[in-house]
Amino acid sequence: MLWYKSWLETRWRFLIGLGMLVCSAAALVLTYPQVVKLLPMVPTNLSGPIGERIREAAELSRSYRGYVWSHWFNQNLSQWSTLFAILLGTAALLVQSGGDLFTLSLPVSRARLLGVRAATGLAELFVIALIPSLLIPIVSPAIGERFGVGSAFLYGVCVFVATSVFFSIALLLSTVFSDAWRPLLITLAVAIGLGLIDQILHNPSFSLYGVMSGASYFRSGQVPWLGLLGSAAASMAFCYAAVVNIQRRDF
Numbered sequence: 001m002l003w004y005k006s007w008l009e010t011r012w013r014f015l016i017g018l019g020m021l022v023c024s025a026a027a028l029v030l031t032y033p034q035v036v037k038l039l040p041m042v043p044t045n046l047s048g049p050i051g052e053r054i055r056e057a058a059e060l061s062r063s064y065r066g067y068v069w070s071h072w073f074n075q076n077l078s079q080w081s082t083l084f085a086i087l088l089g090t091a092a093l094l095v096q097s098g099g100d101l102f103t104l105s106l107p108v109s110r111a112r113l114l115g116v117r118a119a120t121g122l123a124e125l126f127v128i129a130l131i132p133s134l135l136i137p138i139v140s141p142a143i144g145e146r147f148g149v150g151s152a153f154l155y156g157v158c159v160f161v162a163t164s165v166f167f168s169i170a171l172l173l174s175t176v177f178s179d180a181w182r183p184l185l186i187t188l189a190v191a192i193g194l195g196l197i198d199q200i201l202h203n204p205s206f207s208l209y210g211v212m213s214g215a216s217y218f219r220s221g222q223v224p225w226l227g228l229l230g231s232a233a234a235s236m237a238f239c240y241a242a243v244v245n246i247q248r249r250d251f
Helices: 002-030 032-041 048-060 064-090 098-104 110-143 149-174 181-201 208-213 215-220 225-248
Strands: none
Touching: 002 032, 002 064, 002 110, 032 064, 048 064, 064 110, 064 149, 064 181, 064 208, 064 215, 110 149, 110 225, 149 181, 149 208, 149 215, 149 225, 181 208, 208 215, 208 225
16 A cells, blocks of 8 residues: 555656656657767867867767767756656655645554655656666667667666665655755755766766766776765665654654
8 A cells, every 4th residue: 555655646757757758868869860960060169168068069979879878868867867856755755744644643664654655766766767768779770870778777777876866865855844845945956066066076986977977887888886886875874864854753
């Protein structure tokens, strides 16, 4: 019953996110031939940070592997998965309404209740990160290109593990506040702050977003094991803090 209740409370956020990303992945692959035709029109005399980013994006797009990584795993999937991780995390609210208080009165421990909700949300996040990514190798032959299934799976796992940190932060905050907006806005602020720091430092080896996009794997073929383990440990720590907090609260 707890699993089904958690599914009912999060299904629309999950289905909307999955549907949107599946369509986005398919569109990204099918528009690559048009992107290749436009590459010669990219000016080469642009200066400044913006010009450098434009030249870098154009250079990456000259190869299909670079195009998929830069536009999908480094941008679209990472950004949207972060947003839906936060939305799924805030969907685990326990004290927002009378129905939630009724759930707390059931003969089930609070730890198990929150654990089921967290597991449901993480499973949905895993599907959101993985299924659209695996669609890319399937659709690529339609335009005469190939993308490895193993690479797509690995990138998807990197996105899932890194975005689970934001899910867990939102989950923890949802046990602190009694409304949906404050956990959502605070976690979004944290995500934006980390993104700004990442842009300033520009060191993918030591940033959450670098782990999320699998930058080290793309550039040097090295799986970011340390970053993945650190992200997983941080996510588990936030989930554990959420369990401890909900057990101590007096409703």
